[in-house]
Amino acid sequence: MPLVISLLAVIVLVVIALAGTGSLGLQYLFGVIFPYAALATFLIGLVYRVITWARSPVPFHIPTICGQQKSHSWIKHSKLESPYTTLGVIGRMALEIFFFRSLFRNTKVDLKKGPRLVYGSEKYLWMAGMAFHYSFLIILLRHLRFFAEPVPFFVTALQTLDGFFQIWLPIIYITDGLILAALLFLLFRRLYDVKLRYLSMAGDYFPLFLLLGIAITGYLMRYTTAKADLVEVKELAMGLLSFRPVIPAGLDSVFYLHIFLVSVLIAYFPFSKLLHMAGVFMSPTRNLANNSRAKRHINPWNYDVKVHTYEEYEDEFRDVMKAAGMPVEKE
């Protein structure tokens, strides 16, 4: 059901975009107003979220430790899995953000006859995650050629690198293939794995379909006859960027569909699980050092509580303490 709803939602979006820029002629709405609105929603929404998170303090020092603590000089301390210093924390976070360290640890449990539990390495999720995120990043960077004149050297370099194999004409980008494979795998995994299928919600399928839609419309423009005129695309992009938007004459519906789906994605971002991009930086189980006995962590709302003092304790038990020959404060 969530699967169908998500798919339907994306289909409805496609129909809206095709109708809007086809017979209705709302190019300005889809080419200018929606992108601006989406970007504004994204920025305001994301900033709002991050501020909301940041306003909640971290009362306790609760890193999850995944390696040997720093104690004796003769015991090898795991600087990245159990960081003791800020530098160590930066290292740990970098591993997490650039290489998905925790996901790399993933295992899969099998219950065999015996009964015997067997733990196997399970790297597919990590691989698909890496493939998707890095492809997405590179594709995003490649798109910078529409937003800068002259095209920055690293964008050109990326393009060359990404088309390294020089297959087909126009050259097929490696990341274009990777991102499709990764998205399809992530979708397949959600449906194939009974656990995941059981827990998955519309919010899990919708971004996948949306991203697939974005990727496919992108392929249509690059690799098929539905090609968009690059000069016109750049004209629109530069116009948007300079706040002097113009609608070039020749762009057809596939292009508008593409940027409409992108607009939906970025507008949807602050309301969805896609927030993990920002949230990962603020996770107190990862971004704190394992030094809580060496350095006092302050809880800004630490309040006094009702305690049971030694005096109250001795008052209740003085007689038995004396009888047992235990020292007391008041005779």
Next chain:
Amino acid sequence: MAEEKKTPEQLAQVQYTRPGYKWMDPKVEFKKGSYNYGAVKENAEYMSLPYPRKWQPFDADWNLPDNWQEIIFEGMRERLDRFRSFRVFMDICVRCGACADKCHYYIGSGDPKNMPVLRAELLRSVYRNNFTAFGKVLGKIAGSRPLTIDVLKEWFFYFYQCTECRRCSVFCPYGIDTAEITMMARELLNLVGINIDWIVTPLANCFRTGNHLGIQPHGFKDSIDFAVDELEELTGVRVEAPINKKGAEILFVAPSADYFASPHYYTLLGYLALFHEIGLDYTWSSYASEGGNFGLFHSAEAMKRLNSKIYMESKRLGVKWILGGECGHMWRVLHQYMDTINGPANHLEEPVSPITGTRFDNAKSTKMVHIMEFTSDLIKNNKLKLDPSRNDHWNVTFHDSCNPARAMGLLEEPRYVIKNVCNHFHEMPENTIREQTFCCGSGAGLGTDENLEMRLRGGFPRANACKYVHDRFGVNILLCICAIDKATLPPLLEYWVPGVEVGGIHEMIGNALIMKGENERATDLRGTPIKEVAEGKEVTEDV
């Protein structure tokens, strides 16, 4: 206890399949053996907890306050504003499922709501419904659920089926920690007077008498004195065990089970022998006679109330620093919370070992040292005369307790000590030890008899790994440094892997320690005869 006792083969018939109902439709069945009894009214009153009343989970009517939903929403709002962890963890889960099969309760039960992700969704769905724009507008499609009485019952059921072991958090790409979420849920349940007895009674006991078991000062002294006598019988050495002694250099705090339960007791004998042998100037305290802290399993406030005694007592007695015994969740509190909630401990000095002169820099602010850090340092500096062959009748493995492993990273110190006091040591498989260690299945206040079936299920992964080294290497004792482990693992191992005992590391030290003036030892601290000394003494190590 389940009505019919299941055999291990039956209990291990776990199906990891989809049930016939959606997780969003709340569904709870209070089957005997899978839940804990409600808190006793008098003890809840003693701790001034909200809405104390006679109550049991299986009651149809939970007698909640009329505005219970409002209370919960207000409680959620307050906690969202106070805990960044709560807010972030509510927002960023992508439901990738990496955590799903990492939970011992899921592995042992196959109940999908025991997957950490769904356990969190039980709360997250209500968060969406009341605290997010999308959730309010889109309702069920956005994964939100209204807070009904059935949802609340589900919270109770599943948040008291989480041992806060944090294994899932190791595997989560964002470090989402189910322990944090469980803590929030338990605090919320407490606000409407829903608590379990196995937590609230220890709380009340500890608040009043200084320890979870409710042992009064003279009873505490009796236990320690008895242990001193017993140690003399076993070794011929009379040791001193000062209690409430002002001006001692070190205050020693151990979990109360160490002096009142078995097999913890042998660990106590080990401490006593060790402290005597090195001539440590220390004292026990009857007022702070509990290192453990069931407040951790109840609420941040209860944790602080119980923990306050340790610093207050160290001040009253005028010690220099504090040494802590073998306990798991105790060390979560001491390592990650104590300094924050009850510090700064300016009345204490930065800890230095009086025997070796080693400074414990990693504890310079909290001023409390783990006994594994302390003892490993003694051994490294050759301060102990040890005869590991006295443990040759033990073929040992080491169970990393959740909190020393995942809250502290105390991984090598215990292993170093074991290798110095035992000749036969074998590690369990690598996915079941160190930071990936499996919980005993009975932590976080769930270690009681009424939920035994759930404990057996939760303990299955740990016991199964233990069975592996038992079958393969003949391991006959599992060592651990946690009082809950020592209390709850014996029946679990007895069930899943008969023939493996449970013990503490200081018990092994006590066995191996050559004391000045001791008699020749015929038995170990348990009274088990020591084998004839074999000629080979090499450490066998295998993974």
